[in-house]
Amino acid sequence: MLLARALEEKLVSLYRGGQITGGVYIGKGQEAVSVACGLFLEKGDIFAPLIRDQAGRSAFGEPLVDVTRTYLGSRLGPMRGRDGNI
Incomplete structure (x- = not known):
């Protein structure tokens, strides 16, 4: 949970x-x-x-790098850059 919160704070900063x-x-x-x-x-x-629900996705096993890639719209992420952030 702490790691998820730290990631979210970094995403807010970005x-x-x-x-x-x-x-x-x-x-x-x-x-x-x-x-x-x-x-x-x-x-x-x-x-x-x-x-x-980033914390739950992480607990389920999704790497934090993939969460970040999705937010950044990266082609290297699980959505291949097609599903940008809301």
């Missing part, structure tokens, strides 16, 4: 610096519920996180 287009919606205060869901999922389960 957004304020103009490096992220769209918006950044953080899950501050919601990490516990999100992480609990992510920890109890198993491979093959469907996890449909909302925009504030």
Whole structure:
């Protein structure tokens, strides 16, 4: 949860610096519920996180670098740059 919060704070900093287009919606205060869901999922389960569920995505096993790449619209991210940030 601490790592997810630190990542979100960095994303906010990048957004304020103009490096992220769209918006950044953080899950501050919601990490516990999100992480609990992510920890109890198993491979093959469907996890449909909302925009504030970075902590759960991390707990489920998504690398933080992929979360960051999605926010930055990188072609190296899991969405291949097609699904930019909201």
